[in-house]
Amino acid sequence: MFLKDLLFPKFCLGCGYLGTYICPKCYQKLKPYNRERCYYCKKSSPLGLTHPGCLKKLNIDGLTGIYYYNGFLKKIIKNIxxxxxxxxxxxxxxxxxRDSLEKIMKLKTIAKDYIIEPIPLTKARMTERGFNQSILIAKFLNKFLGLETGDFLIRVKDKYPQAQLGSKLMRYRNVRGIFTLRPNADVKNKKILLVDDVVTTGSTVSEATRVLKRNGTSKVFVLALAKG
Ligand SMILES: [Zn+2]
Ligand SMILES: [Zn+2]
Known part of the structure; x- marks a missing residue:
């Protein structure tokens, strides 16, 4: 054991077990996401790629997650x-x-010429939290993916909690205009892999995709750590 571990012992975020932040037993509670389907028609599709027939100009080209968004993962994300x-x-x-790692490796083959872009936070949220989870997640995932990192989007406002918003139209209105492109950011003809910590309805990443594609990005694939 290192001195650091004695001075700052690690406790499992799930059960309090000493020695690690996520103990092997709690790790079992994380379920690899395997409901691979097209974001638009919800029918099955490998790696969540959008079917060619479902793809419109400003659409997401594919969306998948590493784990299901469940109570335990929610707790981890909230407690960090x-x-x-x-x-x-x-x-x-x-x-x-291993099965999640295999998925990341499959993604690596389709996204080899992509630029990895974490979904940004607003300035206010960044100040409040002190860090952006999506940046950290993207950084660690990128150890496997080895992609160039982008910083193209700015988040200008937060959305209201989605739970209060019933219809698709309301959700769309809620996210409209939350992102802009950083001045001088050149996304034309680029392929971008957007990384977010949690994706549930997908309205936030759809809006980010819309902004990128309106500015000439050719492909956008979304990878979520936790997919609801
Ligand atoms: Zn535990
Ligand atoms: Zn489809």
Whole structure:
């Protein structure tokens, strides 16, 4: 054991077990996401690629997740605080299961000429939290993917919690205009892999995709750590 571990012992975020942030037993509670389907028609499709017939000009080209968004993952994501964030995420990614790793490797073959772009936070949210989870997640995933990193989008406002918004139209209105392109960002003809911590309805990543594609991005694939 290192001195650091004695001074700052690690406790499992799930059960309090000493020695790691996510113990092997709690790791079992994370379920690899395997409901691969097209975002638009919801019918099955490998790696969540959008069927050619479902793809419109400003649409997402594919969307998948590494784990299902369940209660335990929600707890982990909620409990990660600034000081420990980097360490926890590195423990987390180090423990990734073989089937999830295989998926990341498959993604690597289709996204080899992509640029990885974490979904940004607003300035206010960044100040409040002290860090952006999506940046850390993208950083660790990129150890496997080895892609160039982008910083193209700015988040200008937060959306209201989605739960209160029933219809598709309301959700769309809620996210409209939350992103802009960074001045001088050149996304023309680029392929972008958007990384977000949690994707549920997908309205946020759809809006990010719309902004990128309106500015000439040729392809956008979305990878979520947790897919609801
Ligand atoms: Zn545990
Ligand atoms: Zn489809």
């Amino acid at each position: 605080k600034y000081r420990l964030a980097t360490e926890i995420w590195s423990d987390f990614i180090r423990g990734i299961k």
